[in-house]
Amino acid sequence: MLANEEVTNEGRSDRGNHPVFRRPMKQWMMRITAYADRLLADLDRVDWFESVKLMQRNWIGRSEGAYISFATDAEPGSSGSAMSNANRSGSAIEVFTTRPDTIYGTTAMLLAPEHPLVDELVADEWPADTDPRWTGGAATPREALHAYRAQAAAMTDLQRQTERDKTGVWLGLNCRVPTTGEPVPVFVADYVLIDYGTGAVMSVPGEDQRDWDFSVQFGLPIMRTVQPPPDFDGEAYDGPGLAINSDFLNGLGKDDAIDAICDWLEERSCGRRTVTYKLRDWLFSRQRYWGEPFPIVFDETGLPLAVPEAELPVELPELIDWAPRALDESSEPEPPLGRATEWATATYDLGDGERAYRRELSTMPQWAGSCWYYLRYLDPANDDTLVDPEVERYWMADPDGGVGGVDLYVGGVEHAVLHLLYARFWHKVLYDLGHVSGPEPFGRLYNQGYIQAAAYQDSRGVYVEASEVTERGGKFFWGDAEVTRHFGKMGKSLRNAVTPDDIYSAYGADTLRTYEMFMGPLDQGRPWETHSVIGSHRLLQRVWRSLIDEQTGELTVADVEPDADLERMVHRTIDAVTDAMSDLRFNSAIARITELNNELTRRGGATPRSVADVLVRLLAPLVPHLAEELWSKLGNTTTVVYAPFPLADPAMLAAEVIEVPVQVNGKVRSRITVDAGISPADLEAAAKADDRIAQLTAGADIRRVVTVPGKLVNIVLS
RNA sequence: GUCGGAGUGGCGGAAUUGGCAGACGCGCUAGAUUAAGGAUCUAGUGCCCGAAAGGGUGUGGGGGUUCAAAUCCCCCCUCCGACACCA
Structure with a gap:
């Protein structure tokens, strides 16, 4: 059992790549849709990448619009049964639209093939002179419908997505546009989705490209009801503009027209404003063994009852054989827990004495646990409650009144609309029940990139073991065979x-x-290169040798003060590393630490103790083991974890003399060394006095001199 | 198709606000050390011309703004990711 989002585009399971069959089943659902608006609104209050927020907004898919009822015609001459005639005359089709203002342009009614009204509405015969394109070549509407449904069902989702030519069949009857009473034909068309809105749409070709395509295919009229700009040369126009061909809406802008038509529809009870969501309720049952069992039992009438709190948790039974039996399209799905025959029946006193009940055999999805584990981490030994409220407030509440939650949550984007949406929903439910202090689980979210690795294919396209491939002259070989390279996620399939x-x-x-931290920015995907790992290893070895004599293992640190240059470099390094770390730019932090250590190597001799101390504390978050060892060798008796991160002295950041490039017409021609605090006028004078600059500017007309204190001088000649 | 991200040396990447493009690392070249290899240390390394000094050129392509553009604006190309007929 999978949720929609666990099925890939190829119609296979996200985990394991197994074939997926559709099967109607009764399942437990979580009413996440009841939280849709809050899930949407609170996105504005969290510090997440905009791209992930956007994915959630799109997934929730909030649309404002209207439901509108279209009365259907029961053709008096129809030869349908009394029963179906009775139903048909009473049936109205309800559509959902975000553009009720375009209703005057409606030229057809479209139903999803699965729409429940389709069977009631379908006529028994084609009226005379029916357009042959509308019949699908069938003798009767009912036959056309059956053939069309069979054809739609045979297509995979992938085919339905790529095969974009509009198809459909007429049901042999019309319905009435409520504003005009005009008859429009009722079609079944598979581009209408049963899952969204009402499963029925009014076809307005003038303002919707899909409807335009459909109308062209079926020879339906097209009328614009919004005036496009004069230079518009496309087909359907869905931009802003004034209403035309729309009776009392004419001349109104989009928003005003929507308001006016909604008022009109609501007054006559044939429509109402509404909001719909793409977000579906969360299917929460799984037919798997590994999952939390539902604390639900059924009595003999099939009524579900909650297991009393004192009896919780309901634990999984020991099962020797829980592997799913081979399933194909025709077999009856069987939950693994169905084999635990003893466990499947439980005795409880639920108010009217001890009685036997049947247990729910489904288990919860893997998301159930990942929705709240971060809360349990706060107070893992607590057997009485989810988390002690005081502990929860200490870790999760934001004293500045923000949404609170985990301070920094690092994870992959693949969870953007699964785990991250479910956990937010779960947290809000806990918040409403008073178990947590804030409305959001993760105040700041950071998505790390994927580390990719080179994968190699031979001439047949078969992947070969990447570690056995060698490079010669820019080409890649596996044994003697040349192979081609591309980059992909590490794994078995790409070898x-x-x-x-x-x-x-x-x-x-x-x-x-x-x-891993040095490879590149944390949020971007980067290729793994085993041969580059040596560089990071060398850095750590060099750090070690800056502090320790390799022969004797003795500390080579000296109790002397560093000279002014080194002292300044230490503080500039602290400053840069602090900045880089707080931005999670670990690659830059490591580069700056490397520079400091390179300087120590260059100088040789004993490292001043204060410098060694700073170096180790800068490294501690990155290389805990090495740092701890060096910290102890430096004579410290407590762990480096408790040592404060070094603080840069602002007074030590500025150098006394600086080198400033001098440009002529924007090109660097010389460099001058000046006091850091030099005035712009003196800087300009010093630049002009430079031999090379004097040479280049001699006899030329100086049009302008730009001096940027501490940065550069640019002399512009005319 | 829509949305999002990214294009900088042989490679991974740096460059808070427009101000010395290529920090740091891999690789490569030369030297020192070494019986030898490895390891280590030192120097060099965008490209083109030049013995050198120096000059030209250069951040996917084209145009623009500016004394000055990897960075800002317009157009285009390529790659990666997500969504995919959402009415």
Whole structure:
């Protein structure tokens, strides 16, 4: 059992890539749609990437619009049964539209093939002179409908998405546009989705391209009801404009026209304003073994009852064989827990004495636990309650009145509309019940990029083991065979996985951490290069040798003060690393630490103790093991974790003398060394006095001199 | 198709606000050290011309704004990701 979002575009399961069959079943649902508006509104209050917020907004898919009823014609001459005639005459079709202002342009009514009214409405015979395009070549509307449904059902979702030519069949009857009473034909068309809105749409070709395409296909008239701009040369026009051909709406702008028509429809009870969502309720049952069992039992009448709190939790039974039996399209789905025959029946006193009940055999999806684990982490040993309220407030509440939640949540974008939406919903429910102090689970979210790896295919397109491929002269070979390279997610199918264990044993965990953080920006995908890991390993070795004599293992740190240059460099490094770390730019932080250590290597000799101390504390968040060892060697008796991060002294950041480039016409021609606090006038004079600059400007007409204190001088000649 | 992100040396990438493009690392070249190899250390390394000094050119392509553009504006191209007939 899968939710829609667990099915891939190819119509297979997201996990395991198994074929998926559609089957109607009775299932537990979570009413996440009741929270749709709050899930949408609170996105404005969290510090997340705009792209993820957008994905959630699109997934929730809030649309304002109107339901409108279209009365159907029961053809007096129809030879339908008394029963179906009775139904038909009473049936109105309700549509959902975001553009009720375009109703005067309606030229057809379209129903999804699965729409429940279709069978009631379909006529028994084609009227005389029916357009042959409308019949699908069938002798009667009913036959046309059956054939069309069979054809739609045979198509996979992928085909339905790529096959965009509009198709459909006429049901052999008309309905009436409520504003005009005009008859328009009722079609079944598979581009209308049963899952969205009411499963029926009014076809307005003038303002909707899909309807335009359909109308062209079926020879239906097209009339604009919104005036496009004069230079518009497209087909359907859905932009802003004044209403035309629309009776009392004529001359109104879009919003005013929508208001006016909604008032009109509501006064006559044939329509009403509404809001719909793309978001569906959350299907919460799974026919799997590994999942939390539902604390629900059924009595003999099939009434579901909650297991009393004192009996919680309901735990999974031990099952020897819980693997799903092979299922195909024709087999009856069976939950694995159905095999735990003893467990499946439970005895409880639910108010009228001890009685036997049947347990719910479905389990919860994997998302059930990931919706609240971060709360449980706050107070994991607490057996009485989810989380102690005081503990929860300490960790999760925002003293500045924000939404609170986890301070920084790092994860992949693949959870943008699954875990991250479910957890927000769950948290809001807990918030409403008073169990948590804020409305959002994750105040700040950061999405790290995927690390990709090179994958290689031979001439047949078969993937070969990436670690066995060698590069010669810009080409890649597996044995003697040339192979082609591309980059993809690490994994078995591309045969390009690099396991952390191998890197640990070759270089250690600190090196792996350093390399991963140094590869590039955290939020971007980057290619893994095993041969580059050595660079991070060298850095750590060089740091070690800056502080420790490799031969003796003795500390080589000296109790001397660093000279002014080194002191300034230390503070500039602290400043830069602090900035980079708070922005999660770890690659830059590591680069700056490397520069400081390179300077120590260049100088040779013993490292001043204060510099060694700073170096180790800067490194501690990145390489905890190495830093802890060095910290202890420096004579500290407590862990470096409790040592404060170094603070830069602002007075030490500015150099006394600086080198300033001098440009002539925007090109750097020389550099001058000046006091840091030099005035612009003196800076300009110093630039002009420079030998090379004097040479280049001699006899030329200086039109302008731009001096940027501390940055540069640009002399513009005419 | 729509939305989002990104294009900088041989490679990964740096460049808070327009102000020295290429920090840092990999790789490569040369030297020191070494019995040798590895490791280590030092120097060099965008491209073109030049012995050098120096000059030209250069951040996907084209145009623009500016004394000055990887950075701002307009048009185009390519790659990656998400969604996919949502009425």
